[in-house]
Amino acid sequence: MNHNKEAKCPVCAMEVMQHQNEVVYQQMHFAFCSEQCKVRFLAHPHLYIGYPGIAAPIQEGQVVLKRRRLRLDQPLSVEGKVLVDEVLRGMMGVNAVTVAGDTIEITYDLLQVSLEEMETVIVEVGARLGGDWAERLRRALIHASEELEIEASEVTPPRHYLP
Ligand SMILES: [Zn+2]
The missing domain is CATH 2.30.170 (Ribosomal Protein L24e; Chain: T;)
Structure with a gap:
């Protein structure tokens, strides 16, 4: 081979x-x-x-485009902004990123990347996500709904299918 x-x-x-x-x-x-x-x-x-x-x-060729806003605990420094922008753009499925003050706006294909995965890299580079309960709840609901949407998009096996 x-x-x-x-x-x-x-x-x-x-x-x-x-x-x-x-x-x-x-x-x-x-x-x-x-x-x-x-x-x-x-x-x-x-x-x-x-x-x-x-x-x-x-x-x-299907894409499931999402556009969401994430709120941070505090506005990012200039370096922090560059860093967050860079790691997000480096991810597969991320189409557009705008970082302004304490807000990150991201456009992405849910079939390739989830909000939860992007949050993980944002936290990894040292930014803190908005911690008040409403913002946490909002994120948790998005995670759950994205997971459901992914599951619903998954192809179900044909009848009599044996792996
Ligand atoms: Zn790939």
Whole structure:
């Protein structure tokens, strides 16, 4: 087998090397552009690969665009702003980021990235998310609704399907 052969990341459709971040799932080999795409695939594989004879939404070019606002505990410093902007833009599925004062506005494809995943990287670079109960509740509700939406988009197995 040619180890340099190119494959496609099933989550974001980027060209990748065949063994990059490799995963074997149901005796099939998959390669991923990033850890992010790999984790996402493992959480909901059939959202990305469907089933034999049934294409997944993402394979048919579907995107689930979301635009959301996140409130921070306090306005970011100039460096903090640059950092947050950079890590978010570095994520797969993030289309646009605007950081202004204590507010981050993000446009993204839910099939590739979730608000919760973006919150994790925001916190990792040292920014603090708005901590009052209303803001926490709002975020928790978005996480739950995104999870439900992802589950609903997942392809269900055909009858008599045996993995
Ligand atoms: Zn990818």
